[in-house]
């Protein structure tokens with residue numbers, strides 16, 4: 001007798017979920033660092049008036065960058081990311097980075113964020129961890145943290161891992177795990193979702209390489225969570241998991257962003 005073979009139900013990791021919570025806790029941070037939890041959000045973290053105040057302060061920042069499809073509309077992009085100052089051999093181009101870092105720091109203070117959403121976020125994460133979050137340092141000098149990025153055209157599937165980007169190390173501190181933080185202060189009506197896949201880089205992934213990221217085939221069969229940006233919501237996730245951003249057809253998607261690193265001595269440090 002012919003017995004039809006039922007397809008096996010998809011095996012899912014029950015721990016790989018996106019959690020909405022009232023406050024960040026040390027357990028959330030530990031689970032994200034361990035890679036079991038997919039993402040944590042805190043709805044209403046920044047009130048709508050505070051989001052609006054942040055957007056108003058943005059106008060006082062020297063943001064750079066233009067969207068080639070919408071020239072001459074300006075796209076908000078503020079603050080140096082270490083990755084943009086990386087030499088081909090995986091070292092920091094210090095001669096370019098430090099002046100950009102210093103002028104960003106000065107511009108940030110001049111803009112007068114009240115409250116400063118990055119400071120608020122770092123304060124709450126430090127409270128959750130039990131120790132204040134400190135900036136990552138290079139030769140004792142603190143790096144810049146707290147970039148602002150407007151992403152309307154989406155971002156390719158990619159991962160972020162400072163230990164691979166700078167294989168000989170870049171900070172005074174050694175990092176065992178990296179987390180990514182985004183706080184939306186402007187969101188589109190549709191699109192702009194962030195997807196996080198339960199997949200970490202493997203050498204064979206390079207067969208799917210596409211400029212700075214990967215073709216979607218690289219995560220085709222992987223479990224995922226999809227997070228729609230909501231005004232004032234922060235998102236914390238482990239960026240070693242492959243992630244991507246969908247384009248938004250209209251509106252603006254603007255977020256404050258920084259990374260957190262868990263060091264070998266159990267400290268949390270931050271950079272962008």
Ligand SMILES: [Fe+2]
Nearest residue numbers: 158159160239
């Ligand atoms: Fe990323």
